[in-house]
Amino acid sequence: MVDFSLTEGDQRFLDLIQEEYELGRKFAREVDREAEHKPPVVKTLHPALEGKPDPYELLHESDEGTSGHIMVDALMHMVSAKDLDMRPEGLGFGSMVLEDFGTDEQKAKFGHLRLAIGLTEPGAGSDPGNMASTWRYDAATDEYVLNGEKVFISAINKLDGAVTLLRGVPDEQGRRVFSSFIITKDMKGFHEMQQFQKLGMHQFDIAGFTMDDIRVPAINRLEADFGRTMSRFNHNRPLVAAGALGLCRSMLDFTKAKLAEGGIEVDYARGVKARSAAEDKIIRMEALWEAAWGTVMEVKWKQTQLGTTSLGYRTEASMAKAIGGKAARQITQGCLELLGPEGLSEDYLAEKWFRDARIADIYEGAGEIQRILVARDVLGYKKGELN
Amino acid sequence: MISYELSEEQKIVRSTMSEFANTVLRPETRRLDDNSKIDDGVLSALWATEIIQSQADADGEGRSPVTNAIILEELAAADASLALAVASSMGFVQAIADQGSAKQRELLKAFAGPKFQAAAIAMMEPSFSFDVSKISAKASKAGDEYVLSGKKAYVPLASSCSHFLVIAESDGAADAFIVPRDAAGVKVEAPKGTLGLRALELAEVSFDGVKVPASMRLGEGNGADIQKIVDSARVGLASIMAGLSRGVLEYVVPYTKERIVHGTPLAQKQKVAFDIADMKIDIDAMRWMNWKAAWELESKLPATRTAQLAYTYASQQTMQIADNGLQAFGGHGFVKAHPIEMWYRNARSLSVLEGVAGV
Numbered sequence: 077m078v079d080f081s082l083t084e085g086d087q088r089f090l091d092l093i094q095e096e097y098e099l100g101r102k103f104a105r106e107v108d109r110e111a112e113h114k115p116p117v118v119k120t121l122h123p124a125l126e127g128k129p130d131p132y133e134l135l136h137e138s139d140e141g142t143s144g145h146i147m148v149d150a151l152m153h154m155v156s157a158k159d160l161d162m163r164p165e166g167l168g169f170g171s172m173v174l175e176d177f178g179t180d181e182q183k184a185k186f187g188h189l190r191l192a193i194g195l196t197e198p199g200a201g202s203d204p205g206n207m208a209s210t211w212r213y214d215a216a217t218d219e220y221v222l223n224g225e226k227v228f229i230s231a232i233n234k235l236d237g238a239v240t241l242l243r244g245v246p247d248e249q250g251r252r253v254f255s256s257f258i259i260t261k262d263m264k265g266f267h268e269m270q271q272f273q274k275l276g277m278h279q280f281d282i283a284g285f286t287m288d289d290i291r292v293p294a295i296n297r298l299e300a301d302f303g304r305t306m307s308r309f310n311h312n313r314p315l316v317a318a319g320a321l322g323l324c325r326s327m328l329d330f331t332k333a334k335l336a337e338g339g340i341e342v343d344y345a346r347g348v349k350a351r352s353a354a355e356d357k358i359i360r361m362e363a364l365w366e367a368a369w370g371t372v373m374e375v376k377w378k379q380t381q382l383g384t385t386s387l388g389y390r391t392e393a394s395m396a397k398a399i400g401g402k403a404a405r406q407i408t409q410g411c412l413e414l415l416g417p418e419g420l421s422e423d424y425l426a427e428k429w430f431r432d433a434r435i436a437d438i439y440e441g442a443g444e445i446q447r448i449l450v451a452r453d454v455l456g457y458k459k460g461e462l463n
Numbered sequence: 464m465i466s467y468e469l470s471e472e473q474k475i476v477r478s479t480m481s482e483f484a485n486t487v488l489r490p491e492t493r494r495l496d497d498n499s500k501i502d503d504g505v506l507s508a509l510w511a512t513e514i515i516q517s518q519a520d521a522d523g524e525g526r527s528p529v530t531n532a533i534i535l536e537e538l539a540a541a542d543a544s545l546a547l548a549v550a551s552s553m554g555f556v557q558a559i560a561d562q563g564s565a566k567q568r569e570l571l572k573a574f575a576g577p578k579f580q581a582a583a584i585a586m587m588e589p590s591f592s593f594d595v596s597k598i599s600a601k602a603s604k605a606g607d608e609y610v611l612s613g614k615k616a617y618v619p620l621a622s623s624c625s626h627f628l629v630i631a632e633s634d635g636a637a638d639a640f641i642v643p644r645d646a647a648g649v650k651v652e653a654p655k656g657t658l659g660l661r662a663l664e665l666a667e668v669s670f671d672g673v674k675v676p677a678s679m680r681l682g683e684g685n686g687a688d689i690q691k692i693v694d695s696a697r698v699g700l701a702s703i704m705a706g707l708s709r710g711v712l713e714y715v716v717p718y719t720k721e722r723i724v725h726g727t728p729l730a731q732k733q734k735v736a737f738d739i740a741d742m743k744i745d746i747d748a749m750r751w752m753n754w755k756a757a758w759e760l761e762s763k764l765p766a767t768r769t770a771q772l773a774y775t776y777a778s779q780q781t782m783q784i785a786d787n788g789l790q791a792f793g794g795h796g797f798v799k800a801h802p803i804e805m806w807y808r809n810a811r812s813l814s815v816l817e818g819v820a821g822v
Binding site: 077079142366373392399 | 467776
């Protein structure tokens, strides 16, 4: 049966995470001002959370009485803005790839590592075919030799290493085969770069690394080709959209509260001609928020039915990411427009949310990439027919 | 517990309606628009689906707004006018089944007959400043009756309606009155020629000092919750808009794949492909919003906010989808050889109506 009710269990998790986000919000401005200059190599729990259980860990332990851990995870992302990472960095995207596609031997050897994912390069973002980094096999030592540069790597400065996707040097047919390797920071030839200075998301560590003749044995090579490595995106993309919607929820609530202080209350009953331009704008932004919410929850429901590694929900995942990215841009831009000059002030978080949200339509696959994937599915085109 | 799973019954209803809409309704759609009339054969076919009749059940057990949202989307994917013909009578029947007194519900027995029984909620008024929150029609109480005066507009199939549920202001609040079409003082004007939804014969109905017994005030002594009628109408219209949008997408896909421009199919050009992706994204999003609002109605939860948001999103995006669909066809989008120009007219029409449907 179609059902949109939250169970008591769902609500309990949402309350827990909301409380945590509210605590983080108190430190949001300070971190926004300073994080990039003083990278918080936080590996410990923020003191404000001392003694409080990690809601995600609790959910991982048991999702009994909830709509299911995949659904609740997404709902938690959408509760409000996550302004601060207050817990030790968990497993990175790379660790998930290892978990999904590593052999038992690889999991035993590398399972304890927290691994980022290294895909993007300065000249290859949305188009991985442009990757310049290389791997080659050295038969003399039975090792793989890795070279190149990876950028925009989430949390690399907090994690132990990365799963990095590289292209082989051309083989006899001239093909450059994609392959993934586990690398760690202690390897000779691994150089970590400085944090990026960026528009927003200062609380979010992003840096890069270079590989200068890193030599790894065969066990470090994952049987995760390009497609398999990317399949994790189907799980992550809707969550990125969900996180952006959480931010937009805070932005909308803040804007509505401030407008209400000035006597502008949104009335959802009246028609379009009986409301002010400000009310109308709020309603249209909230409509977009709901549209994105429904899309995120639908793909998460489908993921629950099909299993996370299924490719059966990838178009829906792209749809969620595309509409979430659009919502992030339009809602934060629109709210700041409504808030007027006072919204520009650093006394409030609205201007920070405006800066933070902009990346949502870029990372984890830009809106244009998502639309290509959706259009290919709708039109029955393959890669090469629509690029 | 959040779920998007349709019941077995809903799955059957959806596929049955889809087939009915494609095979029976779709071939008629241009002809009906040209003639500005739905002929008896088509009305009988719609009636035979028993969608309207099944709403009459007073305890609401046999009625599912979620199922109705699904049905309206399927019908509208073939023809929005016909979907609204159903939704209009459905809205009338539901309002009475939901909020009517036992005596008022007796009227619904007339809906058990073999012929299409038109009836409509008369909400909108012929004024450029009309808004559902500002009803001009007045009903003043005089003894055991109300005297109803005012003008209503864009009433579907008005000249065939047996009854109208007239929304009028009474004692400072909106109220609803059940008025037979043949009551003294009721005048149905000739159908207006309208931009879109032409087959619906949208017409003005004037009420000039019409005497309505107090027993025909919806809900009798306690009056009715008019907002509930508006909410349900918004979800109904939004479902029809989702269907219309889907019709556009399904028609645009094969054309843009076949049409070669500067050496490649239109659909392989990013601008066109991205428009198509956005259509798909928005149509699905509309559907989930409609389901959520319908589920709230079904669960007897306050639905005003979600209904407004579903209606607003559908109104905005449906116009855009029809617009981009027409653009993809170029000159062919502007001529009547293709249905796109009709859908473009219907999209704008649907998205300005209020209070005229129900789920």
